[in-house]
Amino acid sequence: MTNHHRYPLLFSPLDLGRTQLKNRVLMGSMHTGLEEAPGGFERLARYFVERVRGGVGMIITGGIAPNAEGGHGVDISHEDEIQQHRCITSVVHGADPDVKICMQILHMGPLAPTSLCVAPSAIKSRIARHTPRELDEAGIQKQIRNFADCAVMAQQAGYDGVEIIGSAGYLISTFLVQRTNLRTDAWGGSFDNRMRFAMEVVKAVRAAVGLDFILIFRISAMDMLDGGLAWSEILQLAHALEAEGVNIISTHFCWHEAPVPTIATRVPRAAFTSVTGRLRRALTIPLITSNRINMPQVAEDVLARGDADLISMARPMLADPELVNKARDGREDEINTCIACNQACLDHTFGREQVSCLVNPRACRETLLNYVQTIKPKRLAVVGAGPAGLAFATIAAQRGHKVTLFEASDEIGGQFNLAKRIPGKEEFHETLRYFGRMLTLNGVDVRLNTRADAAQLKLQQFDEVVIAAGIVPRQPALEGINHPKVVSYLDAILARKPIGQRVAIMGAGGIGFDVAELISHAGTSAATDVKVFAREWGIDFINHPRGGVTGVQPHVETSGRSITLMQRKTDPVGKGLGKTTGWAHKMALARRNVRMVNGVEYLKVDDQGLHTRVHGEPTLFEVDTVIVCAGQLPLRTLFDEVSALGLPAHLIGGAFEAKELDAKRAIDQASRLAAEI
Numbered sequence: 001m002t003n004h005h006r007y008p009l010l011f012s013p014l015d016l017g018r019t020q021l022k023n024r025v026l027m028g029s030m031h032t033g034l035e036e037a038p039g040g041f042e043r044l045a046r047y048f049v050e051r052v053r054g055g056v057g058m059i060i061t062g063g064i065a066p067n068a069e070g071g072h073g074v075d076i077s078h079e080d081e082i083q084q085h086r087c088i089t090s091v092v093h094g095a096d097p098d099v100k101i102c103m104q105i106l107h108m109g110p111l112a113p114t115s116l117c118v119a120p121s122a123i124k125s126r127i128a129r130h131t132p133r134e135l136d137e138a139g140i141q142k143q144i145r146n147f148a149d150c151a152v153m154a155q156q157a158g159y160d161g162v163e164i165i166g167s168a169g170y171l172i173s174t175f176l177v178q179r180t181n182l183r184t185d186a187w188g189g190s191f192d193n194r195m196r197f198a199m200e201v202v203k204a205v206r207a208a209v210g211l212d213f214i215l216i217f218r219i220s221a222m223d224m225l226d227g228g229l230a231w232s233e234i235l236q237l238a239h240a241l242e243a244e245g246v247n248i249i250s251t252h253f254c255w256h257e258a259p260v261p262t263i264a265t266r267v268p269r270a271a272f273t274s275v276t277g278r279l280r281r282a283l284t285i286p287l288i289t290s291n292r293i294n295m296p297q298v299a300e301d302v303l304a305r306g307d308a309d310l311i312s313m314a315r316p317m318l319a320d321p322e323l324v325n326k327a328r329d330g331r332e333d334e335i336n337t338c339i340a341c342n343q344a345c346l347d348h349t350f351g352r353e354q355v356s357c358l359v360n361p362r363a364c365r366e367t368l369l370n371y372v373q374t375i376k377p378k379r380l381a382v383v384g385a386g387p388a389g390l391a392f393a394t395i396a397a398q399r400g401h402k403v404t405l406f407e408a409s410d411e412i413g414g415q416f417n418l419a420k421r422i423p424g425k426e427e428f429h430e431t432l433r434y435f436g437r438m439l440t441l442n443g444v445d446v447r448l449n450t451r452a453d454a455a456q457l458k459l460q461q462f463d464e465v466v467i468a469a470g471i472v473p474r475q476p477a478l479e480g481i482n483h484p485k486v487v488s489y490l491d492a493i494l495a496r497k498p499i500g501q502r503v504a505i506m507g508a509g510g511i512g513f514d515v516a517e518l519i520s521h522a523g524t525s526a527a528t529d530v531k532v533f534a535r536e537w538g539i540d541f542i543n544h545p546r547g548g549v550t551g552v553q554p555h556v557e558t559s560g561r562s563i564t565l566m567q568r569k570t571d572p573v574g575k576g577l578g579k580t581t582g583w584a585h586k587m588a589l590a591r592r593n594v595r596m597v598n599g600v601e602y603l604k605v606d607d608q609g610l611h612t613r614v615h616g617e618p619t620l621f622e623v624d625t626v627i628v629c630a631g632q633l634p635l636r637t638l639f640d641e642v643s644a645l646g647l648p649a650h651l652i653g654g655a656f657e658a659k660e661l662d663a664k665r666a667i668d669q670a671s672r673l674a675a676e677i
């Protein structure tokens, strides 16, 4: 049964003149870290092939630098490197000759992590390690030649085309934007001059590869930079690219250094596609849009609004390689949705770790982690239906084991039922929907409202027991900890106890930050409404001032509470948050006047408030509520009891280790155990 009637636009082919795309979904470019890993190209080939079999129409590879000054040292300039890339293109085309694969040429310019880095002017980016060397005329000509040579090698390696990235603060975009291009020669000054480099690169590439090779240019359609590109400049560049024979323009929405979140879970779905739509109405060639499009209906709606011709999904393809086929077959409820957490993908890229996915630990490990049918089915009991128990139960059952899942509460999800209540974490609902469906599909016997105990498990004669019982919140030993004004994070998030107007949050880990978000918040969640999001981050989608943000003041609604988020450590508060999302979390709280204090020693709680020493200074926080977010302890008693009865038992998730626990580790550990049990 196909579902083309439900997503008629998503599943319509796109004619590019000399070639055709079979549908409107492309897998956007992501650097995975496999590029540099031993045996990485074979692993990349398998990773791509699973997405090809999963139904995507086109793939853009992770960025490949055209020369040493442009990237991480991954390039394509020798015969043996071309050969490595052939291993990807041949496998992809072998799996489905109708799927196109294009190589992204990424010259990082001033963001390249090398002292050799270059730029139009010697201006160091706020987020770069090095000050770039200013290019002279010969240097500019060399860069242009290197782009063209790189494209030729991509063609020799069997790619169907290339995507040139002209956005994000990388080389080409630094020529385009005034504040990074201070040149007074023919490559700087007027916009005609600033766009010359982009155009010369495109001309050289087109001349080198001929007309049959797909040429995509990624433009910064709203760079979220104060003093960024004006709408008239974007239009002028896009028209020039079209005239120069670019086949597709891909729209991008920020520079890496922009102080606006553009892909995190706090960003509404499809938030930026109206910008692509405006550009599309001025052009005749197809446009790609992207950012937070994670489900087929969202993509179909974007196409129906006329905002784009093609939908780029990058992270959603990590989360579920079969997304497109599931949409086609009417199995949307089986899609493992990308929740835009960045925890296992972008945070890893920026931490120089290999990429995977929080909700799908197989991503980028397709050759290493496989869920093969068991030849020895076992009767397995799983205790706890949090992320760890859910992941274990579904995979073990899928492999053919007979699984019974015990959950003490009346719903599956564990702490995700708390997380999903935090404004900006609405996507966590999707993970619970996915697991709910997987439990049914794989025939897991789910016993809600059932607190498992050791004797019962023994009686039921399970072969093995998996304890995924999670954690208990830590209760610091402190005078006055039982005072009525002290509230646990559970009671605060579940609104089981009233929260006053003056609040101290004890503990500034992930949960402390989320509690601060929840209780400082008022009105509609920005993650569910583009207008609120634009207002909170100071974006003007209608008038499109320079960069979309120049001269626009952010405006946030607040609950009006006076909130202090505190920790004992003297490190900056929020240091442990996600690399690519923590800054936005901190900025959002600061805009709601949440104070952050480190170096706190807690003394006691009484009617006056919370007595502390802050960096040694006696300090009284006159608060009416103290919310305890002081970490968690593993819930292991059941494991000890079960083991004492001689039942083989395993520990996973928070029950195994509460320190530095997150859902990424819980799901990963559970999936690995389920793969081998």
Ligand code: FAD
Binding pocket: 341, 343, 383, 384, 385, 386, 387, 388, 389, 406, 407, 408, 409, 413, 414, 415, 416, 418, 419, 422, 450, 451, 452, 453, 468, 469, 470, 471, 493, 510, 511, 514, 635, 638, 652, 653, 654, 655, 661, 662, 663, 664, 666
């Ligand atoms: P839990 O989720 O704690 O689940 C344990 C389950 O076991 C519970 O449902 C419990 O009822 C059940 N149980 C216990 N004992 C028994 C018994 N005897 N019988 C039957 N059932 C039992 N992590 C991230 O990675 N990213 C985030 O953005 C994120 N945000 C969060 C926001 C909040 C507000 C909170 C509270 C947590 C957040 N986390 C986040 C942490 C994440 O939710 C946990 O790491 C994860 O839930 C741990 O999974 P688990 O399965 O080990 O345990």
Ligand code: NAP
Binding pocket: 343, 474, 476, 477, 506, 507, 508, 509, 510, 511, 512, 514, 566, 567, 568, 569, 570, 578, 629, 630, 631, 632, 659, 660, 661, 662, 663
């Ligand atoms: P956490 O991140 O370990 O933070 C615990 C906090 O409590 C720290 O600020 C710690 O800092 C403080 N603390 C520890 N022991 C204390 C004590 N005895 N008395 C007072 N304060 C104490 O844990 P969490 O916030 O409970 O979160 C649990 C897990 O969920 C985390 O590991 C986190 O990764 C995950 N999570 C992730 C996200 C996310 O957005 N990625 C969001 C929520 C939760 P000091 O010791 O300096 O005081």
Ligand code: SF4
Binding pocket: 315, 316, 318, 319, 337, 338, 339, 340, 341, 342, 343, 344, 345, 346, 356, 357, 358, 359, 360
């Ligand atoms: Fe999406 Fe998070 Fe997976 Fe990255 S790690 S692909 S953001 S779900």
